[in-house]
Amino acid sequence: MIELINVGKAYPDGTKAVKDITFTVKEGELFVLVGTSGCGKTTTLKMINRLIETTSGTILINGTNINSYNPIILRRSIGYAIQQVGLFPHLTVGKNIDLVPHLLKRDSTDSGKRISDMLEMVGLGAGSLKDKYPVQLSGGQKQRIGVCRALAADPQIVLMDEPFGALDPITKEQLQDEFFKLQRKLKKTIVFVTHDIVEAIKLGDRLAIMRDGVIVQIDSPVNIIKNPANDFVKQFLGGYNFKVEGDTIRIEKIVTK
Ligand SMILES: Nc1ncnc2c1ncn2[C@@H]1O[C@H](COP(=O)(O)OP(=O)(O)OP(=O)(O)O)[C@@H](O)[C@H]1O
Ligand SMILES: [Mg+2]
Structure with missing residues (x-):
């Protein structure tokens, strides 16, 4: 389990990349941080394995403050995948x-x-x-x-920062499907970052929608589609028709010509 409690990050130049974020990722959950470019997703993710240190708030992993671990040992115990693959x-x-x-x-x-x-x-x-x-x-x-x-x-915990970011739509979809099946089997505790709302809805057990360093809504994909918290969330969902049928969500892209 991962808990972020009132977490913030102010960079030395004064940029407040993350402001007072609180969320809990349950054991075996795939939790998606989704939002537009620059909203603080990568900063939030990297604070969990201490690639970036918090400037306020507390992060607990299985109830223990991450600051009580040696950062290198902490990092080796947590899986990490990034967009540039690395x-x-x-x-x-x-x-x-x-x-x-x-x-x-x-x-x-x-x-x-x-x-x-x-x-x-x-x-x-x-x-x-x-x-x-x-x-x-x-x-x-x-x-x-x-x-x-x-x-x-x-590792029980895996952090993923746009791991399928730089792919064509067909390969991306294929990898998402494979990854989804894999996660059903492995049941890792995953924090997954993306700017792609379709990817977020497809993969996430729950999503946190971020804007300007804060979370504007946390909920399951179905609940977010049914009850978007505000106009920003509505706008974020706006390019698609999402149809909820029981547990299934059908997604159609809106194309204007
Ligand atoms: N080292 C740094 N010093 C100062 N500001 C920074 C630093 N790193 C990131 N920022 C700023 O913090 C904010 C959040 O950056 P972050 O990388 O977390 O965004 P992001 O949501 O991951 O965006 P993207 O989708 O483009 O990857 C941005 O405004 C960015 O310019
Ligand atoms: Mg990023």
């Missing part, structure tokens, strides 16, 4: 995936099996990508490897 170019795919387990000194005799299991899990089992370098992969393959690496040490 694979190390000088390491093979296999070594990139095994980076954190290796740092955690997991048994190296298991590493071959661990890597092939991970590749299998994200639908790359058939090819022999293990010994390739990131430069030899397509964008979609790199993003899959990024997700693999975030999950490789089997």
Whole structure:
């Protein structure tokens, strides 16, 4: 469980990127932070693994204040995937995936099996990508490897910052579907950042809609569609027709010609 209590971040230049944010992510929940560019999503995410330090408020992981952990140990215990993927170019795919387990000194005799299991899990089992370098992969393959690496040490908590950001719509949808199925099986506690409302609604158990460093609404996708908190949320949902039928949400894009 992750708890943010009145969390804020003022950067040294005075920018208040995050102002007084409070939310709880339950065990096994996929919680999405969604909002337009610059609203503070990445800053919020990075405060959870202390890549950025808070300037106010408290963050607890399983009831313990994150400031009581060594930041490096904390970071290794939490999976992290980012939009730019961030694979190390000088390491093979296999070594990139095994980076954190290796740092955690997991048994190296298991590493071959661990890597092939991970590749299998994200639908790359058939090819022999293990010994390739990131430069030899397509964008979609790199993003899959990024997700693999975030999950490789089997962390209970995973932070994901626009992990499918730079993909064409078809590959993106495919990866979202695979990821959704994977999460149903793995039940990680995930904070997932996106600016894409469709992605948020499709993947999230609950969403927090952010604007200018604050959260304007937190709820399940169905409740947000049924009861948008204000005009900003309505506008954010505005480009689509969302039809709720029981637990299913159908999404149609509105096209004006
Ligand atoms: N190191 C920094 N110093 C000063 N201001 C910063 C710094 N990093 C980010 N900011 C500002 O903080 C605000 C929030 O940035 P953040 O990266 O959290 O936004 P975001 O919601 O992730 O946006 P995007 O969707 O574009 O990635 C922005 O106004 C940004 O310019
Ligand atoms: Mg960002």
